[in-house]
Amino acid sequence: MSAEAGHGPRLRDLLAPPARRRLDELTAEISATPSAVATRFPAAARLVARGPVRPGDPSGLLGPTLEDLVRLVLLEALRDALADVPGRLAQEVTALYRFGDSDEKRAVLRALDRLDIGETAHDLLGDALRSNDPRLVAAALGPGGHRHLDQAGWRHGVLKCLFLEVPLAAVHRLAERADPELARMVGGFVVERVAAGRGVPADAWRVLGDHPPTVRALRAELRSPHADRRTAAELALAQRRDV
Known part of the structure; x- marks a missing residue:
C-alpha cells in the first residue's frame, strides 16, 4: 500500500485483520464511486481504526495518528480514481x-504531499495557519507544508508554532529550510516575550543558535528596572545554554 511509505510503521501492520478488511472495502468503494468519499472519509476512524501511532503523541502533533493514515489511504484511492478528471480532486x-x-482537516493537511492539487494545497495550508488549533498548525508544517508553502509562508508557520507552543520537532526538515530571516523573526519574538516578562519556549533556540542580535538584546534586558523582565531574560539565556 503506497500510502504508507514515509509515514512511519506500515499501516497494515498496525491494523487487526477485521480493520484491514474494512479498509480494503472502503478503498474499493471509493475507487468505484469517488463520491462515496464524502461519507466514508468522515467515518473512517469509527469504521476502521483510531488512536496514536507514536507513544506520547496522542493528539498527533508530531506525526500522523492511526486515523490520519487510514484517511490517507482513502485520499490516495480518490486521487487514483479521479486521475482523468481535471480539477475534481481539488x-x-x-x-x-x-x-x-x-481531525478530518488534520488528515487532509497531512496528505497534501501525496496529492497534486496545485494552489488548492497552498490555500488549505494558509487556512490552517490562520487557526489557533495546535494540531492543524503542526500538520500544516509537515511534508505537505514543506512541499507547497513558499518561504515566507513557511517562516510564518514556524513562528506560529512558537506562539502556540507546538514543538518544533513537528516541523518537517526544519534545519534544512531555516534561514537568517527566520532567525531574525524568531529573535524579535524572543525579545518581545522577554520585554513582556514572559518565558521563552526553549525550542526557539533551535532556530536562533547563537544569533548575536537576540543575545545582545537579552543581555540588555538583564539591566531592566523591571524585575519580571530581568527574570525572563535570565531564564531565556539559561535555556540557550541548556539547549
Whole structure:
C-alpha cells in the first residue's frame, strides 16, 4: 500500500485483520464511486481504526495518528480514481477540509504531499495557519507544508508554532529550510516575550543558535528596572545554554 511509505510503521501492520478488511472495502468503494468519499472519509476512524501511532503523541502533533493514515489511504484511492478528471480532486479535497471537523482537516493537511492539487494545497495550508488549533498548525508544517508553502509562508508557520507552543520537532526538515530571516523573526519574538516578562519556549533556540542580535538584546534586558523582565531574560539565556 503506497500510502504508507514515509509515514512511519506500515499501516497494515498496525491494523487487526477485521480493520484491514474494512479498509480494503472502503478503498474499493471509493475507487468505484469517488463520491462515496464524502461519507466514508468522515467515518473512517469509527469504521476502521483510531488512536496514536507514536507513544506520547496522542493528539498527533508530531506525526500522523492511526486515523490520519487510514484517511490517507482513502485520499490516495480518490486521487487514483479521479486521475482523468481535471480539477475534481481539488474540489473533493477542499470539501472534505471545509466541512470536516478538526481531525478530518488534520488528515487532509497531512496528505497534501501525496496529492497534486496545485494552489488548492497552498490555500488549505494558509487556512490552517490562520487557526489557533495546535494540531492543524503542526500538520500544516509537515511534508505537505514543506512541499507547497513558499518561504515566507513557511517562516510564518514556524513562528506560529512558537506562539502556540507546538514543538518544533513537528516541523518537517526544519534545519534544512531555516534561514537568517527566520532567525531574525524568531529573535524579535524572543525579545518581545522577554520585554513582556514572559518565558521563552526553549525550542526557539533551535532556530536562533547563537544569533548575536537576540543575545545582545537579552543581555540588555538583564539591566531592566523591571524585575519580571530581568527574570525572563535570565531564564531565556539559561535555556540557550541548556539547549
